[in-house]
Each structure stands twice: as structure tokens, then as C-alpha cells.
Amino acid sequence: MKPWLRLTLLFVLAVAVVHVATVLVMPRAIMAIAFDRIEKEAGGTNRLIHQQAITVTNQRIVRSSPDLAYSVCVIDLSGGPVRVRLSKGSDYMSAAFYAADTSNFATFNDRAFEGAAFETLVLPLGSDSGQVAGKAIQAPSSRILLLVRRLAPDPARFKVADAGRAGDICETAVGK
Amino acid sequence: MVGWIKTAAVIVLGALTGAGTAVAVTGGSLGGGSLTNHGWSTDTTIGSDSANPWVAARVARVGLLALNRDETVYFDRTTDDTGARLDERCSYIMTVRELPARWWSVTLYDKGNMLAANSDNAPSFDASQAGLTKADPAVPTKVLIAPARTPAVDTTAFISSTAAGQFSLTLRLYNPENATEDSLKQLPLPSITRLGACGVEEAQ
Numbered sequence: 312m313k314p315w316l317r318l319t320l321l322f323v324l325a326v327a328v329v330h331v332a333t334v335l336v337m338p339r340a341i342m343a344i345a346f347d348r349i350e351k352e353a354g355g356t357n358r359l360i361h362q363q364a365i366t367v368t369n370q371r372i373v374r375s376s377p378d379l380a381y382s383v384c385v386i387d388l389s390g391g392p393v394r395v396r397l398s399k400g401s402d403y404m405s406a407a408f409y410a411a412d413t414s415n416f417a418t419f420n421d422r423a424f425e426g427a428a429f430e431t432l433v434l435p436l437g438s439d440s441g442q443v444a445g446k447a448i449q450a451p452s453s454r455i456l457l458l459v460r461r462l463a464p465d466p467a468r469f470k471v472a473d474a475g476r477a478g479d480i481c482e483t484a485v486g487k
Numbered sequence: 488m489v490g491w492i493k494t495a496a497v498i499v500l501g502a503l504t505g506a507g508t509a510v511a512v513t514g515g516s517l518g519g520g521s522l523t524n525h526g527w528s529t530d531t532t533i534g535s536d537s538a539n540p541w542v543a544a545r546v547a548r549v550g551l552l553a554l555n556r557d558e559t560v561y562f563d564r565t566t567d568d569t570g571a572r573l574d575e576r577c578s579y580i581m582t583v584r585e586l587p588a589r590w591w592s593v594t595l596y597d598k599g600n601m602l603a604a605n606s607d608n609a610p611s612f613d614a615s616q617a618g619l620t621k622a623d624p625a626v627p628t629k630v631l632i633a634p635a636r637t638p639a640v641d642t643t644a645f646i647s648s649t650a651a652g653q654f655s656l657t658l659r660l661y662n663p664e665n666a667t668e669d670s671l672k673q674l675p676l677p678s679i680t681r682l683g684a685c686g687v688e689e690a691q
Contacts, residue, residue, distance in 0.1 A: 318497045325501025333509035334540045338547040373600040374550050377610045378592050403590055407554055413547045414536040418558045458552050464613045
């Protein structure tokens with residue numbers, strides 16, 4: 312094979328391999344950074360933190376909405392199932408679960424909540440959900456993220472949403 | 488020896504090119520998808536595990552933690568109705584009609600996909616504000632998008648573009664009545680009309 316042809320093919324191969332590898336790694340790498348940042352802010356995993364109204368000075372995630380009250384919990388299932396309980400407000404709210412590859416694998420909004428709250432047990436991959444009483448979801452990775460959104464397009468409604476989420480829970484269920 | 492050096496250089500150059508092209512094609516706006524509607528664009532696989540790797544990477548970079556379309560549809564826009572890039576030096580009127588969703592909002596983001604660094608406290612316009620600015624729901628709402636309010640424009644609805652540079656708009660539709668591709672293509676999405684000539688830099 313002529314040297315220039317060999318080098319050209321090597322170049323194309325290197326471009327293709329690294330391009331694809333970069334694209335595949337990017338979501339997990341970005342999500343890992345987000346996990347670490349949120350975990351640090353919360354003081355650990357399996358702890359729900361309530362963010363203040365998103366402004367120019369406190370925004371951390373790209374394209375955050377200034378019209379929503381966010382609560383977030385990095386869920387670590389290495390120690391067993393995690394219990395989530397979210398009070399139902401008077402406005403739109405949703406609980407969205409994200410895998411380590413950023414995919415939004417489960418979402419529940421207030422229209423689907425039964426009763427005054429949303430309660431679920433988040434199970435590690437491979438768990439037998441048939442053994443669990445009540446609602447349970449199985450996570451596709453050992454670390455996932457719960458993001459709660461509550462509609463809060465103005466200060467008055469933010470105050471209502473903030474009060475409504477005061478009793479929300481995201482905690483290890485083992486032993487409880 | 489020279490041959491090995493050449494080979495290594497080619498591989499390194501190829502790797503850098505591969506990484507650079509990966510970053511280039513996964514940047515830009517959250518929409519950037521194949522579904523377009525009068526200047527707005529979306530990708531119906533956003534947030535889904537069926538998204539191809541390039542969509543997943545783009546969403547991770549410019550719209551991390553987006554919801555999938557069963558819950559929310561995101562439309563993105565970077566141009567006005569003439570196709571010119573949205574720019575803080577220009578003023579625009581966004582005309583919004585009733586949208587078939589439980590709630591919707593339009594938010595302005597700067598080139599870095601963050602809220603524009605200004606203190607105008609007007610980064611977005613949402614359905615609840617639309618209800619307040621007009622008595623007749625059938626009448627479209629006009630929203631001024633500009634670096635400053637102006638009495639010349641007869642509307643109280645305002646999104647500030649101060650310090651936004653070349654910006655984008657994201658339209659969020661929460662719990663849309665119908666999220667099929669055909670339905671999304673036919674939605675009466677907001678128009679963006681530029682007002683006159685764009686501003687020039689102030690005289691020193």
C-alpha cells in the first residue's frame with residue numbers, strides 16, 4: 312500500500328474512532344460532573360435539596376427555567392432501595408428520574424399522583440419489584456438523579472411551591 | 488524513525504479532529520432537530536433512551552435533564568421570521584397564540600445557553616402572564632423582546648435581551664395535548680418579527 316494512502320486511512324480511522332468515542336462518552340461524563348456537583352451541594356447522596364428561584368447569579372445547569380422551583384436528589388442505590396415522598400401541590404409538578412447516561416427513564420406528574428403525595432421506592436437494578444409493597448421503580452444504574460419541578464412563575468407562586476415541598480423526602484429505605 | 492513519527496502525528500491529528508468534530512456537532516441549540524415549525528425546531532427523541540448518540544450528547548451539553556416528550560416538548564429558535572440571527576442589538580415582537588398544553592413558557596438564553604446576565608428580571612414569558620395581559624383569550628399576545636422596554640410598542644409583555652448577545656429562545660410545552668410529530672408540526676407557534684433596523688453602538 313502506498314504510504315500516503317496508508318496515512319490517509321489511518322487519519323480517517325483515528326477521526327472516526329475518536330469522534331464516536333467522544334460522542335458516546337459525553338453524556339455520562341457530563342452527568343457524572345452534575346452528580347458530583349449536586350452531591351457536594353447536598354452534603355451527600357440520598358438527600359433532597361431545594362433550590363432557590365433560578366436567577367442569573369445562581370444558575371448552575373444550562374437552560375434552567377426561571378419559572379420552576381427545582382428540587383434535586385442524587386440517588387445512590389449501592390446501599391439498597393431509596394424512598395421518595397413528594398407532597399402534591401396545587402400547581403403542576405413532576406418527578407423525573409434520570410439514569411447515569413442522562414436518559415429520562417421515568418416521569419410522574421401530579422395528575423398521576425394518588426392521594427396527597429407521590430410515594431415510591433427506587434430499587435437497584437436486578438431487584439425483585441414483586442417483593443415490594445406499594446409503588447416501586449427500578450433504576451437502570453446504581454446512581455440516578457431525581458429532579459422535581461414545581462410550577463413557580465412568580466414570587467408568590469414560588470413561595471407556595473417552596474412551602475409545599477418542605478416535607479419532601481429522598482432517603483435510604485433500608486432499616487426504615 | 489521518520490515513518491513512525493509521521494504515523495504518530497497522523498494519528499494524533501486524526502484524534503484531535505475526531506474530538507473537535509464531536510464537540511462541534513453536539514453544540515448549538517437544544518432544538519436542532521429534524522422537526523421544524525415556522526422557525527422553531529425540536530427533536531422528539533430529547534430525553535428518551537431511543538435518542539441517537541449525537542442527540543443524547545447535544546442534549547447533555549445544551550439541555551441537560553430535559554424531559555422526554557411525553558411530559559414536555561422543547562422547541563428552540565435562533566432566528567427571526569426573516570431568517571436573521573436573533574441578536575440583542577435588535578428589537579422583536581413575538582406574537583403568541585393559545586397553545587394546546589397545560590402550561591407553556593418562552594425563555595431567552597445567551598450563547599452559552601444560560602440566562603442572560605442582566606438585572607431586568609424579565610428572562611421569560613409564560614402562559615400565566617399571557618392571561619394577565621389581555622382580556623380576550625382569542626387575541627394573540629404581543630411580547631417585546633429587546634434590550635429595553637419602549638413606549639413605542641403597545642404591550643406590557645417583555646423579555647429582556649440585555650447582555651444576551653446572539654441569543655436563542657426555548658419554548659417549553661408541558662403536558663402538550665398531542666405530542667405526535669404531525670401535531671407538533673401544525674402547532675400555531677409564536678412568530679418573531681424584527682422591529683425596524685437593529686440598534687448601532689452609541690456614539691462615544
